[in-house]
Amino acid sequence: MVDNIKWHSGEINKAAREELLGQQGMVLWFTGLSGSGKSTIAVEVEKELYRRGKACYRLDGDNLRFGLNKDLGFTAEDREENIRRIGEVAALFADAGLITLASFISPYKEGREAARQAAGVDNFKEIYVKADVETCAERDPKGLYDKAKKGEIENFTGISAPYEEPENPDLIVDTMSLSLEESVELVLELL
Numbered sequence: 001m002v003d004n005i006k007w008h009s010g011e012i013n014k015a016a017r018e019e020l021l022g023q024q025g026m027v028l029w030f031t032g033l034s035g036s037g038k039s040t041i042a043v044e045v046e047k048e049l050y051r052r053g054k055a056c057y058r059l060d061g062d063n064l065r066f067g068l069n070k071d072l073g074f075t076a077e078d079r080e081e082n083i084r085r086i087g088e089v090a091a092l093f094a095d096a097g098l099i100t101l102a103s104f105i106s107p108y109k110e111g112r113e114a115a116r117q118a119a120g121v122d123n124f125k126e127i128y129v130k131a132d133v134e135t136c137a138e139r140d141p142k143g144l145y146d147k148a149k150k151g152e153i154e155n156f157t158g159i160s161a162p163y164e165e166p167e168n169p170d171l172i173v174d175t176m177s178l179s180l181e182e183s184v185e186l187v188l189e190l191l
């Protein structure tokens with residue numbers, strides 16, 4: 001099958017689109033436990049970039065599971081496929097010239113690495129939004145830790161499924177010690 005597929009290049013490339021938009025298309029990949037602050041930070045970063053005239057798009061775990069990934073669950077295999085698709089979508093958005101804010105638990109190193117390769121290493125920033133499981137469980141903004149501890153949710157990252165910490169992230173945002181404003185500022189500095 002793959003033998004019969006050929007990439008068809010256009011004449012307008014990423015660089016041309018970037019010139020038009022006056023920015024570099026890239027992926028800001030937020031990874032961390034549920035409740036660590038990925039979505040909260042991404043929303044604020046998006047607002048600030050928009051205010052500065054930057055074209056952004058936010059991809060968020062729950063949101064994509066309503067549509068593109070609604071056929072997927074939370075087994076290791078489905079999570080891998082979830083992240084694979086999102087990595088590819090994020091790469092397309094970055095190629096379109098957008099600053100793409102992707103917030104997904106993305107617990108496995110391999111999936112995050114695949115997302116980096118899909119976007120191209122120069123277009124990808126891995127941001128580890130760090131808070132320990134006790135802190136996240138205490139915040140429990142969606143009531144998920146409560147359910148997971150009662151055994152009502154299987155394969156819950158940090159409780160009954162692993163989270164592989166990033167070894168060499170481009171940025172660590174420790175939300176246990178930083179305020180939301182400070183966290184947002186760190187991400188903006190990275191850009």
Ligand SMILES: Nc1ncnc2c1ncn2[C@@H]1O[C@H](COP(=O)(O)OP(=O)(O)OP(=O)(O)O)[C@@H](O)[C@H]1O
Nearest residue numbers: 033034035036037038039040141175178179180183
């Ligand atoms: N420095 C901080 N940055 C971001 N959020 C913070 C910070 N300090 C405390 N919080 C709180 O932590 C919670 C983070 O929730 P949020 O929904 O953003 O997590 P998430 O990482 O997107 O989780 P999920 O993977 O379930 O989508 C919020 O209740 C937020 O108010």
Ligand SMILES: [Mg+2]
Nearest residue numbers: 038039061103
């Ligand atoms: Mg979120």
